Amino acid sequence: MPRTRHGLVLAASALLALTSCNGGPDSPISPSDLPSLDLTSLVSSVEVATARAASRPGAAPAPAGGPEITVSGNPTVVNGGTLSAVVAASSPFQAVYVYVEGRSVSLASEAAGGIDGYFELRLPAPLTTAAVLLTFPQAIPLSELDFRFAVADPSGAIGPYAGLSTTVASVGTGDVQVTLSWDADSDVDLHVVDPSGEEVYYANRTAASGGSLDLDSNAGCSIDGVRNENITWPVGRAPRGEYTVRVDYWSSCGVDRTNYTVRVNAGGSVQIFTGTFTGSGDQGGRGSGTLITVFERTTGPAAAARDATAAAGSATAVATSTKTLTSPHK
Ligand SMILES: [Ca+2]
Structure with a gap:
């Protein structure tokens, strides 16, 4: 689960303190590596057909017995581009959750990183498979994006998160x-x-x-x-x-x-x-x-x-x- 900003700063500070004790050239992070990323600086929009997700601050909601899913999609994304991720569940779902896992931030460990916020998309009718279209800004400040997806059944019960790891290929942008x-x-x-x-x-x-x-x-x-x-x-x-x-x-x-x-x-x-x-x-x-x-x-x-x-x-x-x-x- 992504941490809140508050938890993230604490974790990063603790790691920094640890790092400065070591003081060696292999120190895993420097102050400039400290993450201050918001999900909306990495993902512009999340849509399923005509339904568009809302972006929300904080940590994505925790699983609570909802449907399990599989996610498939391209292993490469480009700045200014799109990703169609196919989410499939064994039982109907009516909401989709997406966030980007903090280990993308290149900190020493997944636990130390964090990217604030998540997307929540409510479908007009339940589905068992959905093509979730993500779009990206013309600048993506990371070289990898590790997406986490979950769905909620019509009663609102969220299932476990499933991952889709991608590499960002940097391409030209312009007018x-x-x-x-x-x-x-x-x-x-x-x-x-x-x-x-x-x-x-x-x-x-x-x-x-x-x-x-x-x-x-x-x-x-x-x-x-x-x-x-x-x-x-x-x-x-x-x-x-x-x-x-x-x-x-x-x-x-x-x-x-x-x-x-x-x-x-x-x-x-x-x-x-x-x-x-x-x-x-x-x-x-x-x-x-x-x-x-x-x-x-x-x-x-x-x-x-x-x-x-x-x-x-x-x-x-x-x-x-x-x-x-x-x-x-x-
Ligand atoms: Ca071709």
């Missing part, structure tokens, strides 16, 4: 950030076309406008466990005009289905889209994929004129738009 996350060992690709018509994707990772694909995953079914992709324009660079977001199912790599989430952050205006792919995938290159959204940016530098090369597909893009299917794993 425009588009992230893609998915839930299977398949190769999904994010494509964004900028206002000049240049498409940023795996075979054209940087655009003249400053757009960049800086995280690519499961390329050619070379499974890396990341299951996130990110395309961003730095602050002050994203041109004004129309952006087109597509997601391509390059290959199923042998899995039956892939659920994905796309988050578009255009100057702080955030939209989230979800979908499912089945089939084997199309090994698509430039211009491929399912249309997710088209959005307009009204500020920023003028876009370069759309040129014939971009419209027709440049020789460079064609020449580099290759990836080779490697060993579907089923």
Whole structure:
């Protein structure tokens, strides 16, 4: 269980005192390591379909005989991205609780750390399985997030907490950030076309406008466990005009289905889209994929004129738009 702020300070002070007694170079913490984190600085929102969690201060409530659960989800999250965690219980539940365990704070022991607060989500009707969507701020001040989930039955009895440990992959953010996350060992690709018509994707990772694909995953079914992709324009660079977001199912790599989430952050205006792919995938290159959204940016530098090369597909893009299917794993 997370400690309250008060308990945390006491524990940290005690550990500090212990540390200064040792005084050696291997001291586990320094004053700058003292945690002063609030859960809302790590997780922006928690949702199940249209139900949104409230964030509450203090320690998450203790288990009291409610349903046991299993939790599954990606082992990697990105700043500015999303995580879909599937919570399954053997009996119906009508509330979900989420917090981040203190050992993420890099203190010497789990007991010494703490992150204040928890999310409480009340469902409109009982479920036995729920996809819990977490979203993250554009800056996450930790390299790991150890989530703890629990559910309460319709009478309010909370069950034991179950964990989901993740590593934070640090990606670029800016005036425009588009992230893609998915839930299977398949190769999904994010494509964004900028206002000049240049498409940023795996075979054209940087655009003249400053757009960049800086995280690519499961390329050619070379499974890396990341299951996130990110395309961003730095602050002050994203041109004004129309952006087109597509997601391509390059290959199923042998899995039956892939659920994905796309988050578009255009100057702080955030939209989230979800979908499912089945089939084997199309090994698509430039211009491929399912249309997710088209959005307009009204500020920023003028876009370069759309040129014939971009419209027709440049020789460079064609020449580099290759990836080779490697060993579907089923
Ligand atoms: Ca990919």
